Amino acid sequence: MNHEIEYAVLCNKGKVRDKNQDNFWCIGSYLEAENEGLKEVYSKVVRVSASPAFVVFDGLGGEQQGEVAAYIAANEFDTLYINNSKENLKQFLLDSCMTMNQKICEYASEQCIQRIGTTVAMLMFDSKSIHVCNVGDSRVYQFRDNNLTQLSYDHLATYLKKKKLPLTQNLGIPEEEFLIEPFITKNEYRKGDRFLVCSDGLTDMIHDEEISFLLGSRCIRVATERLMKLALKRGGVDNITIIVCEVR
Numbered sequence: 001m002n003h004e005i006e007y008a009v010l011c012n013k014g015k016v017r018d019k020n021q022d023n024f025w026c027i028g029s030y031l032e033a034e035n036e037g038l039k040e041v042y043s044k045v046v047r048v049s050a051s052p053a054f055v056v057f058d059g060l061g062g063e064q065q066g067e068v069a070a071y072i073a074a075n076e077f078d079t080l081y082i083n084n085s086k087e088n089l090k091q092f093l094l095d096s097c098m099t100m101n102q103k104i105c106e107y108a109s110e111q112c113i114q115r116i117g118t119t120v121a122m123l124m125f126d127s128k129s130i131h132v133c134n135v136g137d138s139r140v141y142q143f144r145d146n147n148l149t150q151l152s153y154d155h156l157a158t159y160l161k162k163k164k165l166p167l168t169q170n171l172g173i174p175e176e177e178f179l180i181e182p183f184i185t186k187n188e189y190r191k192g193d194r195f196l197v198c199s200d201g202l203t204d205m206i207h208d209e210e211i212s213f214l215l216g217s218r219c220i221r222v223a224t225e226r227l228m229k230l231a232l233k234r235g236g237v238d239n240i241t242i243i244v245c246e247v248r
Contacts, residue, residue, distance in 0.1 A: 003191065005052050005125060007245045008043035008224040011035075014201060015236035021059030021066035022199050022239040023074045023118075027052055030078060033071035037239070041221050045248070048125050051086045053077075054243045056138045058119040058199040060170060061238070065111075069118040069172050072107055073100040089124050090184055093133035096122070097171065097182040101135075104172040117172030121152055123197050123245065130195070133184045136170045139203055141211070142187065143194040148212035153183035164204075193247045194220065198227075201240035205231040220244040 007027075013020040013036060020037050023030055027046055031037070046052045057073050059066025080096050097120065108116040119136025132140045134152040142149045155169040169180050194215055203211075210230065217223040224244045231240050 003048040004045050004248045005048060005245050006043065006045045006220060006248055007054060007243060008041050008220045009038065009241075009243045010041050010224050010228045011037040011241045012228055012232065012236070012239065013037050014239050015232060017061065017239055019067055020239050021061055021070055022201065022241040023057040023059070023067070023070035024241050024243060025053065025055040025074045025077050025081075026243060028078060030074040031071070033068050035067075041224050043221055048127060051089070051124060051126060053081060053122060053124045054195075054197050054245055055120065055122045056197045056199050056241045056243060058136065058138050058201070058239070058241070060117045060119075060167075060172070064113050065116050066118060068107070069104050069116045072104050073118050073120060073171055076100045076103045086124075089126055089131040090186065093122055093124065093131060093184060094182055097133065097135055097180065101171045101173065101180055105174045108172065115172070117170040119167070119170055119199070121197050123195055125189070128188060129186050130189050131184065131186050133182050135180055135182050136167050138199045139197070141196040143196065143212065143215040144192070146212065146216060148208055148215065150208075151185060151187065155183070189247050191247055194223075195245045197243040197245075199239060199241045201236070201238035202227060202231050202242055204238060205234040205236070205240075215244070220246050
């Protein structure tokens with residue numbers, strides 16, 4: 001069956017941060033390093049035969065130039081997506097993580113920056129399956145039959161007793177210091193499935209039960225707008241990036 005994917009994306013600086021250090025990649029679209037997010041929902045429809053990818057990057061706010069790290073990753077993913085075969089999506093996603101990590105580290109070395117980094121959460125489609133890959137705590141969810149399931153894995157130091165747990169992995173770590181291990185999984189999809197790719201600016205503000213309820217909105221544009229509106233209403237303490245996809 002020749003499925004289509006309708007997607008909607010929003011990116012917002014939030015109410016507290018001076019900069020937007022989030023970025024995304026949706027079918028060739030991404031933001032410059034210095035950006036104010038998106039003023040309104042951007043949405044399109046793409047065929048599954050094109051192996052569409054939907055990616056969220058969350059530059060590390062506690063580090064220098066998190067917005068640059070997110071941009072380098074988005075720009076490099078764009079190049080990789082255009083120039084590489086996607087016959088084996090698992091290998092493509094793994095190789096992409098390693099290459100994006102290398103490019104960020106090279107920039108940090110050239111600029112004499114001690115630490116620079118970003119998370120990444122990626123969702124890709126082939127003719128029968130979705131492939132999910134992430135490093136850090138940006139997330140990918142599946143919404144099916146009013147049930148919300150997290151497909152990504154949070155790379156967080158859960159052994160620490162802190163309200164905001166630190167990351168155990170992210171893009172921007174030199175290989176000689178630590179070899180990142182991207183989480184990758186594969187699932188089947190079907191007509192009517194919805195998927196959410198987002199930064200923790202959303203999930204830190206809204207519980208999964210609320211996300212599930214809002215993802216049930218009549219269309220994905222409305223769902224995306226309502227998710228953003230609630231995250232901002234709760235305080236918007238971080239940058240917020242939301243991508244919602246629906247299989248048609």
